[in-house]
Amino acid sequence: MRVTVAATVIMGCLLSLGLVGFYLVLHWTLQDQVSQRGREALYDLAAIVRLHDPRGEDVLRTQVDGFILLQSVDDQDRVLAASAPLAGYPPISQLRPSRPGEIVSEHLTVRGVRNKIYVSATRVRARAGWRTVYAGAPEYSYTPVQRLLAASLGAGVPLSMLVMAWLVWTAVRRALAPMRTMSSELAAISGGEPYGRVSVPGGHDEIAQLGEEINLALMRLQRTVERQRAFTADVSHELRSPLTGLRAQLEDALEHPEDEQWPVVARAALDDADRLQRIVADLLLMARLEAGVQIERRPVDLGELAREELALRRGEVPIELSAEPGVVVLGSPDHLRRLLVNLLDNAEHYARSRVWVRVRAPEPRAAELEVLDDGPGIAPEDRERVFLRFQRLGGTRRREHGGTGLGLPISRDIAIVHGGSLHVVDSEQGARLLLRLPLARPPDR
Template structure:
């Protein structure tokens, strides 16, 4: 930023001082032209009134170099300063009575000479009148003026570079502090945040955004640690039970009923397989693994899942037609199966499923007539490996991941899954309805 700003300002300054020099030079020469035209006019009046010879009077002290030249190029009259000098080496003006100005070097004169020439008709014929002024001041001060302008450009450019560099360094100081604070944050310092500087500007907005990101990372780390702890605990129990059963059986192998031992081991293996399967599903959902989505009729799918196998209690399904969502069919099957299994586990005599469209959403309600979920536990039932006392009593082999997976599936499809008031447990699934298919497709 400093280099770019300095280059831009440097170019602008160079252009500016060049224009200034040209303006000053133009002003000086315009003034010389005005005075030169007056000086040559005075001499031209003399030529028109007669044919002057000898010394010409000087009216303007600066325009002291005066000459009158005939058609043959001979000097017939001049001022004292030009006495004895040859005619000025200036082209004869092409149009009479029209002054022409030019700058030239005159031998014997230290500075350049500004000459105004005019062709005049007098009694003796055409005469060329020259009036010249040495450009002493401009010539003498030209080098100093150019050097002063160059020095001003260099000093101004250096000042701009210092100001911009200081301003940028000061503006980026909070960013350097944030960089240092972020570098100090390690895996064990997830609760730390960066300092939000004053005043409110883009840098403070950046700091707040960084803090929001750190908060999300902290939440992910906390959930990951809790998940690892829960997984290790849940996997340890069936593994320990399986190992204990096998060790006891091997202590007295001749006294064991090995088919019973195998059946018990198979039960523990099934439980382990269920936990691992659920964990893989959770891992894919958490990682956001993309899944192919299609148009799925939730009402039809809910009725099919309810009738797919015989359950402990009857399941009533009341589903409207055309409750279509864009979803992964396998995920929807898993979600509905989890809700139906949970309702069957806690129902006393009936499970009721309804599917309808409300305000652009597909709403599926799975309710049972069991003991219900206490208000304080309606969010906890969606925690990983969290099982209420009644659930553990009714099904000791469950993993405690069914409702967790169901909510994650709902959220991955842009929907929600909550527990609500009701006579028993009442779980409400909401998903966005699929847009109507375009005509011709």
């Protein structure tokens, strides 16, 4: 409604201004033409009076069409000669040019003539003295045009405004129809319809782009909701097991306190508490990573980081390191160390006899950290499943695994936060996990 009213008012104002401007230009043009023709008629009449100084009625004529009101008047205001329409009339005007050759004009009304008269006058020296000659024409030539324009202003502008209002109303209503549809669909989605989408109109205009962006946002929201639901279900399951076990142990010990060895009970409870602590710590880290919390970044040498971590480990499986010098990335040392620890823990858990760590820069702008073991490996159909939360694959185990099932998912999140990737790739034996990160600077060769 606002657009329609504004467009109609603006259209009406512009149309009215245009018609008024056209009328004024036409009026000035016609006036100029009449004035020019009046001077021509006056020149003809002055030449006749100068040469012949005629006397009588119906004796004056000119070659200019329309100028039929002609008079020759002496200085005593006596009409000496006139054209037929002014026969018997006194002087048509009281104009008196102040000097010879000067032309003066005026618009006046003459008794007996319906329209206004345009009259031009000049002074002429005749044989018997000075004469004032008049040449006039009725202004009927442009009166019909005035009436036509007045009628156009009176009827054309309102009619044009009505047509304009209908066109704008129809066009805007049709343009906003997809918006109303999307609004009702969004209301239904927010009212409880799960995983809904809005209708995207055809074409490539702004409304179609808006519909695509809304659907993209709804798809992201759906993924987030599904992830939160799965995460909540997994967390409740993982936390329920140690909490249930801890409660059962303590309740059983309290029922028969005299038969229990309390140091053993305390150590078992402490193991469950440690597992709970690891799960909670991992969940908090994942929450920070997914929330996009900014991390402090500084140059980190991946080879030096691996050497420092291997020097601190006292595992049962030997680990061999092969690292090129100067493979530096920008990132958080703590996060990258956590990623490496998770990969090494996973490799040690499944390895039969050995683990290999390789750090290199195969491309000018890419760094790679590879962890390989000689265990049973990971089947191709499970290579993405291992990065899901709380997923544990079967296989030969060297010892009971005390992990939380969040190590590899956290490692991939850390890689993504650092602008890289983490995948399981093909290998001749065992599992091979490949981390790729952007280099901070090209390596020294």
